[in-house]
Amino acid sequence: MLTDINLRIAPNTIQQQIIGKLRQAIFSGMFKPGDKLVEAELCNLLGVSRPSVREALRSLEAERLISIIPNQGPHISILTWEEATEIYKVRALLEGEAAAIAAERATERDIEAMRVLLKAFGKAVRRVDTVEEIDSTTEFYEHIFRLCGNRIIEEMIRGLLARINFLRVSSMSLPGRAAISFDEMKAILDAIEKKDNAAARLAAVHHVEQARLAAYESFKQSQMK
Amino acid sequence: MLTDINLRIAPNTIQQQIIGKLRQAIFSGMFKPGDKLVEAELCNLLGVSRPSVREALRSLEAERLISIIPNQGPHISILTWEEATEIYKVRALLEGEAAAIAAERATERDIEAMRVLLKAFGKAVRRVDTVEEIDSTTEFYEHIFRLCGNRIIEEMIRGLLARINFLRVSSMSLPGRAAISFDEMKAILDAIEKKDNAAARLAAVHHVEQARLAAYESFKQSQMK
DNA sequence: AGTATTAAGATTGTAAGACAATCTGTCAAT
């Protein structure tokens, strides 16, 4: 056996498609925090039956993207700044740990691969392509997580990122933020290359903390209007 | 306004009851890892309709207590030791952080309350009441989490504990483990009382690490038969 | 005998229809 790669071909059930579509709709801002999701409307929009929609909604509820209040139905979750802060705190902790472990395990090839990803991010920054910025940031981080060999960490961070997704997008489009973000990520990579796990952890924590501050700016702005 | 206590009266929907019952059944070992859950059977056992069961199963899937493979139905999740290790690693990280913050914030009354909880645990240990041991341990920890003021940490740890629940139960019944556990928890509390956050973190991390080692013993035993 | 094939039965995925319980908003009455 080569590796433990999961070869299972997952049939795309309708529900998975519904979940994907709805998640995308939430991320894209089509539904705004607090919006009420009416089951019948979703059925029409998606062209599927109510049971399918309801099951998909249960999954999204567990992801905390929506919350379902009995007899009141599903709403897009409202993220308070307090909650966002807590999420950033946990992110810092987990990403710091991941970076520290990655620093101990990274091979030459890993470093090289991450350099490529970072370069892609740099290009996106110069093109001012926010979507691509987020995507390449994510890929860069995914590499760190894979390196740290702890899928639980990866899983948890993925969940946390989903919950603050719109903050990430809006804060990344803040003038200057993306460029600074690039420098912070480069610092992480440099520390990993030097196999300096303490420095890698610090750099990762610092990056998240700066992201939090940037997010606060966008949060304030979004509250004002 | 006194506090931010949530006054909402949550109607007990059937699905919540189903989720509760099934979770309990899984924890109690009525369903074993790998067991296939047949929807029709669950309907009979619970006396509810298939749509209700299916929605509940989606929630449990998101909690990772079961996994649903398309066209193959739901199974009780199988926990590999590798995964369990990763969970203990993340737990150590999160509980360490929580303990450190708690050390900075604990008031006299908090300490007193935790002493009471710890004493209850000690009593359970002497009575060799495993269920009560787990319960009072949980309560002790819940207090720390409440102190650290980060509900995300609490939420994540709760999720992680659910996934390793049966390991906790079986390892807690290992001869001598509960008594050692008591000492480790006392060390955490002592550090918190001294407001020594570094010591509190270390004690919490140590406690989780010891729990991991104990869990490994039970895991090996459960694999052998 | 052992393996490949096929067919029957069981189970899941999805839909549609139904109805009681509950919520929401409106309008009248105090």
Next chain:
DNA sequence: ATTGACAGATTGTCTTACAATCTTAATACT
């Protein structure tokens, strides 16, 4: 302005249904 009552909308739950897929067992073939 607040309360009360009512109509309409929405959710929670159940029932029935059926095609798609999986599982298992029986069958045929080498």
